[in-house]
Amino acid sequence: AQTVTQSQPEMSVQEAETVTLSCTYDTSESDYYLFWYKQPPSRQMILVIRQEAYKQQNATENRFSVNFQKAAKSFSLKISDSQLGDAAMYFCAYRRPRYGGSQGNLIFGKGTKLSVKP
Amino acid sequence: EAGVAQSPRYKIIEKRQSVAFWCNPISGHATLYWYQQILGQGPKLLIQFQNNGVVDDSQLPKDRFSAERLKGVDSTLKIQPAKLEDSAVYLCASSTDRLSGANVLTFGAGSRLTVL
Numbered sequence: 001a002q003t004v005t006q007s008q009p010e011m012s013v014q015e016a017e018t019v020t021l022s023c024t025y026d027t028s029e030s031d032y033y034l035f036w037y038k039q040p041p042s043r044q045m046i047l048v049i050r051q052e053a054y055k056q057q058n059a060t061e062n063r064f065s066v067n068f069q070k071a072a073k074s075f076s077l078k079i080s081d082s083q084l085g086d087a088a089m090y091f092c093a094y095r096r097p098r099y100g101g102s103q104g105n106l107i108f109g110k111g112t113k114l115s116v117k118p
Numbered sequence: 119e120a121g122v123a124q125s126p127r128y129k130i131i132e133k134r135q136s137v138a139f140w141c142n143p144i145s146g147h148a149t150l151y152w153y154q155q156i157l158g159q160g161p162k163l164l165i166q167f168q169n170n171g172v173v174d175d176s177q178l179p180k181d182r183f184s185a186e187r188l189k190g191v192d193s194t195l196k197i198q199p200a201k202l203e204d205s206a207v208y209l210c211a212s213s214t215d216r217l218s219g220a221n222v223l224t225f226g227a228g229s230r231l232t233v234l
Contacts, residue, residue, distance in 0.1 A: 004160075035222075037225075043227070044121075044225050044226060044227040044228065045161075045209065045225040046225070047222050047223075047224075050222065091160050091161075093160075103149050103168075103213055103221050105151055105163045105166050105174060106151075106161075106163070106223060107163075108160030108161050108162070109160050110158070110159055110160050111159075111160050
């Protein structure tokens with residue numbers, strides 16, 4: 001079974017600095033998708049960034065980028081120029097391939113709580 | 119585009135009572151998911167629908183949980199009877215069913231259940 005591990009329960013970063021959140025996963029599949037979702041306190045989960053496993057190029061979205069190491073099964077998130085609004089729980093997720101004729105569902109890690117200090 | 123709607127946002131019940139949560143996905147999204155998020159943990163899939171059919175309900179505690187998606191649009195998740203360990207946020211999400219691409223799940227705000 002696929003698993004997702006986030007080894008950092010909590011992280012802290014100074015405003016305007018850079019922080020990296022770690023994620024490792026375990027799968028025997030070769031084609032899959034990886035995601036980082038952000039969940040602010042008492043607010044809904046929103047997509048930060050996604051990565052297709054067949055693409056060697058690391059995904060970037062403005063201040064957010066990933067370091068995808070397929071062989072090592074590692075998928076870390078880098079947040080540059082951290083802002084107060086970045087404070088939230090961050091979840092790494094693995095998306096299983098299509099199943100039963102439908103989209104694969106997400107398997108989440110336990111999350112990393114990011115605090116941003118002014 | 120309207121997002122995923124869920125209700126109620128908060129519910130407090132006594133153990134052994136029943137509760138129902140409602141979800142209306144984004145228009146046109148064929149796939150609907152219910153996740154359970156216990157405090158301090160990542161969401162865990164309970165059930166996945168494609169249109170009005172069940173794709174995966176392997177982690178749904180079927181002795182107490184049930185879900186339906188009549189007409190392939192909105193969905194209801196029911197718990198009867200509730201246990202203390204059912205206290206959690208119940209997240210609904212939906213996605214398109216295109217044959218290719220990373221179809222992104224869009225989440226609702228969640229329904230927070232407290233069982234006393």
